[in-house]
Amino acid sequence: MICPIVAIRWIVMICKLLIQGTTLISQFAIIYPLILPSTIISMKSAQINKYGSSDVIEINQNTPEPSLSLGKVLVTIRAAGVNPVDWKISEGGFQQMFPLQFPSTLGIDFSGVIKQVGEGVSPSEFKQGDEVFGQAGVISGGSGAFAEMAVANMKSIANKPKRLSYTEAAGLPLVGVAAWRVLTEDMSLSKDQKILIHGGAGGIGSIAIQLAKSLGAYVATTVSASDKPFVQKLGADTVIDYKTQTFEDLLQNYDAVFDTVGGDTYRRSFKVLKKGGVIVSMLEQPDSKLMNQYGVKAMFQFTQPDKEHLTKVAEWADQNNIRVNVEKEFSLDEAGDALDYQKNEHPRGKVVLAM
Ligand SMILES: NC(=O)c1ccc[n+]([C@@H]2O[C@H](COP(=O)([O-])OP(=O)(O)OC[C@H]3O[C@@H](n4cnc5c(N)ncnc54)[C@H](OP(=O)(O)O)[C@@H]3O)[C@@H](O)[C@H]2O)c1
Numbered sequence: 574m575i576c577p578i579v580a581i582r583w584i585v586m587i588c589k590l591l592i593q594g595t596t597l598i599s600q601f602a603i604i605y606p607l608i609l610p611s612t613i614i615s616m617k618s619a620q621i622n623k624y625g626s627s628d629v630i631e632i633n634q635n636t637p638e639p640s641l642s643l644g645k646v647l648v649t650i651r652a653a654g655v656n657p658v659d660w661k662i663s664e665g666g667f668q669q670m671f672p673l674q675f676p677s678t679l680g681i682d683f684s685g686v687i688k689q690v691g692e693g694v695s696p697s698e699f700k701q702g703d704e705v706f707g708q709a710g711v712i713s714g715g716s717g718a719f720a721e722m723a724v725a726n727m728k729s730i731a732n733k734p735k736r737l738s739y740t741e742a743a744g745l746p747l748v749g750v751a752a753w754r755v756l757t758e759d760m761s762l763s764k765d766q767k768i769l770i771h772g773g774a775g776g777i778g779s780i781a782i783q784l785a786k787s788l789g790a791y792v793a794t795t796v797s798a799s800d801k802p803f804v805q806k807l808g809a810d811t812v813i814d815y816k817t818q819t820f821e822d823l824l825q826n827y828d829a830v831f832d833t834v835g836g837d838t839y840r841r842s843f844k845v846l847k848k849g850g851v852i853v854s855m856l857e858q859p860d861s862k863l864m865n866q867y868g869v870k871a872m873f874q875f876t877q878p879d880k881e882h883l884t885k886v887a888e889w890a891d892q893n894n895i896r897v898n899v900e901k902e903f904s905l906d907e908a909g910d911a912l913d914y915q916k917n918e919h920p921r922g923k924v925v926l927a928m
Contacts, residue, residue, distance in 0.1 A: 618678045639723060642691055648683065745897050
């Protein structure tokens with residue numbers, strides 16, 4: 574779509590040419606600068622101009638198409654996954670660490686099709702028409718995934734899992750790589766080990782349950798009562814209602830705890846572990862006092878999906894026919910509602926914007 578401002582400039586200049594009866598050469602001199610702006614394609618995006626709750630989100634119909642640079646690809650976005658980090662960024666939760674430049678396009682996780690590759694991207698890596706998934710957040714050098722098109726760093730994308738739809742694949746990058754790194758790298762979880770996964774019905778938890786089961790582990794998980802059948806279907810062996818039951822009274826001698834909740838849940842989790850066990854948290858830095866008291870290892874996981882891990886997750890998803898539960902789809906126009914839904918409505922699995 575041509576930007577309306579450019580279209581108006583064209584009309585005005587053509588009228589001037591007709592009225593003034595200029596020569597061909599001078600007509601070219603006037604028209605040439607107008608041809609350049611005509612390459613500025615505009616698109617729709619969900620942006621913020623200041624930090625705040627979802628009512629600061631604006632749908633900008635005339636965002637210039639993001640420009641390519643070294644090592645980047647331009648992607649037509651088919652779907653964008655919503656994570657808690659999206660509303661945390663929008664509300665200013667990370668402004669000390671990653672200050673945004675306004676206007677800023679929201680969104681990180683996506684799936685889509687490569688429209689154009691930048692310099693430094695070889696055809697053996699990515700080419701036009703490739704179906705990809707990954708991250709295009711502004712804090713990792715992208716242009717923002719809540720948009721019709723986005724620029725992404727080639728190191729932050731991989732080929733999309735073939736068995737998953739675009740909406741399912743868009744829900745996978747952050748939670749899939751987080752679960753993969755924690756279970757296979759931080760914990761080296763193996764067959765017949767016992768793991769407690771907190772928040773089993775959430776984005777990370779619902780993938781972590783499936784990964785732990787495919788590694789052959791015994792899985793206990795904490796959820797709200799209404800999510801019990803959902804996590805049992807994903808493979809959970811023991812399900813604990815975190816609102817009415819006390820998990821540390823029910824579970825002992827576990828090899829590992831995956832904490833996606835933090836706070837008091839994190840601190841109480843040490844009681845579940847056997848000596849030499851490991852707890853990995855997505856929210857809490859290791860508590861050395863509790864580590865020493867219980868004789869266990871504690872780690873914090875900060876996940877930045879890269880091509881290598883995204884590829885592993887995609888291959889595992891295809892081979893194991895895993896389920897990315899997309900609880901609700903929104904349109905790009907409804908980006909604010911999607912963030913509110915993720916934050917307040919306790920979705921099972923993921924919330925996704927479908928373009
Ligand atoms: N460090 C990093 O790099 C990193 C990366 C990704 C995510 N994170 C963080 O990790 C957290 C989880 O992410 P997510 O995408 O999985 O979020 P999510 O999809 O919102 O899931 C959170 C889940 O936790 C459950 N929950 C809430 N309180 C609980 C409790 N006391 N006990 C057990 N379960 C409880 C929720 O269940 P109900 O809805 O039933 O309450 C929900 O299913 C978020 O805070 C996110 O910001 C950190």
